[in-house]
Amino acid sequence: MSRMLTVVPAPVSAQPRPDADFEVDASTAIVAVDGAGPVAEYLAGILRPATGYALPVVADSRPGSITLTIDGGDGDPAGYRLDVERTGVALRAAGAAGLFAGVQTLRQLLPPAIEAAARGSGPWTVAGGHVADRPRYAHRGVMLDVVRHFFTIAEVRRFIDLVAQYKVNVLHLHLSDDQAWRLEIRRWPRLTGHGGSTQVGGGPGGFYTQEQFRDLVAYAASRHITVIPELDVPGHTTAALASYPELTCDGVEPPLFTAIGNATGFSSLCTDKEVTYRFVDEVFAEVAALTPGGFLHIGTDETHATPEEGYLRFVERVLPLVGRHGKTVIGWQEVLRAAVPPSVVAQYWGRGTDDATVAAAAARGNPVILSPSKSAYLDMKYTEETPIGFKWAGYVDVDKAYGWDPETVVEGLPPSAVLGVEAPLWTETVERFDQVEYMTFPRLPAIAELGWSPRSTHDWPDFRRRLAAHGPRLAVQGVNFHRSALIPWE
Ligand code: TNX
Known part of the structure; x- marks a missing residue:
């Protein structure tokens, strides 16, 4: 079963797409757009120890990356949208709190070994699909x-x-x-x-x-x-x-x-x-x-x-x-x-x-x-x-x-x-x-x-x-x- 269906807390909506898994590899970068830098650095801090990859946080968009965007929309600033495609991962939110929540979902889409403090063997597959989410309570x-x-x-x-x-x-x-x-x-x-x-x-x-x-x-x-x-x-x-x-x-x-x-x-x-x-x-x-x-x-x-x-x-x-x-x-x-x-x-x-x-x-x-x-x-x-x-x-x-x-x-x-x-x-x-x-x-x-x-x-x-x-x-x-x-x- 897709890891997208094991997320805790349960998202508002999650649609797995088994053909859309994304693989984090040595060339993956984390792109931070419009104030997403601190959450991007936090995400890199989670992914680097187990993968051993550099996972640079960069400002310019590039293919095959994980892109974090604060889109300033009028959505719930604590909510987020997460799209995992074979070609890249896009996480969007109206505010940094939403991005941070989305990162917690994203880490749960990777294998448990991603949580290790020392380098493991992968592959580092992010379960494909779409999540749209926001909290019930403040x-x-x-x-x-x-x-x-x-x-x-x-x-x-x-x-x-x-x-x-x-x-x-x-x-x-x-x-x-x-x-x-x-x-x-x-x-x-x-x-x-x-x-x-x-x-x-x-x-x-x-x-x-x-x-x-x-x-x-x-x-x-x-x-x-x-x-x-x-x-x-x-x-x-x-x-x-x-x-x-x-x-x-x-x-x-x-x-x-x-x-x-x-x-x-x-x-x-x-x-x-x-x-x-x-x-x-x-x-x-x-x-x-x-x-x-x-x-x-x-x-x-x-x-x-x-x-x-x-x-x-x-x-x-x-x-x-x-x-x-x-x-x-x-x-x-x-x-x-x-x-x-x-x-x-x-x-x-x-x-x-x-x-x-x-x-x-x-x-x-x-x-x-x-x-x-x-x-x-x-x-x-x-x-x-x-x-x-x-x-x-x-x-x-x-x-x-x-x-x-x-x-x-x-x-x-x-x-x-x-x-x-x-x-x-x-x-x-x-x-x-x-x-x-x-x-x-x-x-x-x-x-x-x-x-x-x-x-x-x-x-x-x-x-x-x-x-x-x-x-x-x-x-x-x-x-x-x-x-x-x-x-x-x-
Ligand atoms: C009640 S519930 C307390 C605490 C105790 C606790 C032990 C409440 C507001 N006060 O002072 O540590 O029970 O379960």
Whole structure:
């Protein structure tokens, strides 16, 4: 079967033409027209190691090449058209994001060996035919919790590269919680100096300097991924309270917390103190300045240690403080308990009690990101045999990760309110990066497909078959993916 029929996420339309395969060879060039240069260089970087070919990026058109064109049309800037003929490959898009998505499709039309870091033997055949494609939703996210266990910049970069191939365009970084604070804040240096020094289990932890974080954001942008930083307030804040005890109500410094903790929240900034609001204001001012992307995430989840009246006052006072920096504010679904303007984005995780609140807010205009824990939480075990992970939201094997619709998962949610989907990976039990890979793959491709592909393509038998073809690709990339028993892996 043509590799054009194994692309994940499924394209809007794909028409294989077996007589139109294109072969990448030593004479192939990559032609970049009208601003396509950076994506062309990225493509060359993918194709050069395995092929060993020079694959020069050139500006002048020539036959037998791979041509990338930004045609400036009025199409969806995130969509693309890909035409593979015997005589050459043409990839066209209205914007660079579309070209980048098209490159992810193009690499999947080559044999899995193209993903190797060292030279292989080919032939390097691109499956012939035509693809026309565009995303269903603007927000196709993944979240990584770098708090409960710390992951290095190099590891986060690899994560970015791995998720980008499934057309994920948002990386939400969970940067503070009870166990640690991971982002340098210059006005509040003890947050990382003290609060960043450990992790679950008491290991050494770590943090990102502002410079490192800026570089990471730029790296993600080169993969057309927007970083959304989350600093979780007013709950999930033991690390901040231990670093600055004036943020507690009783002024007593709590010890650093290195246990897994309960999921309902046991810490809180003191919502009655002015210093709390100065803290939040200064923290988000620095974070906003580090973040070219349009979103800041303020957490607001599981605030059982915050008196309700104080919580509502806190949220209502903090939203305009954070919003002043010109960013759209995201909060977990609990944020909707407060009186929030319709610009606030709610991230649904579906603990089962807030559905009516979320649907009502969405009807008033609040956009919603869908991360239903029983389907999209990457920290849930696949099966009872999975050695790590939780099961409070149930087991989530690939069929469950794939088997939901963003437009019907919350009863009464107007479909127009759906900004997109996001798969969160909380890391209380995830200690090492190979375990991050294990929990992420292959569930993330399933959720990424829900975010990208039109609902008309949704078909579990077909998805199983297509995903099976990705086993060899992930293996060549050295990804420690879970060989779910539900998938007939190639
Ligand atoms: C709930 S869902 C949390 C996290 C935990 C996670 C573990 C949500 C917004 N908060 O603090 O890490 O469960 O599955």
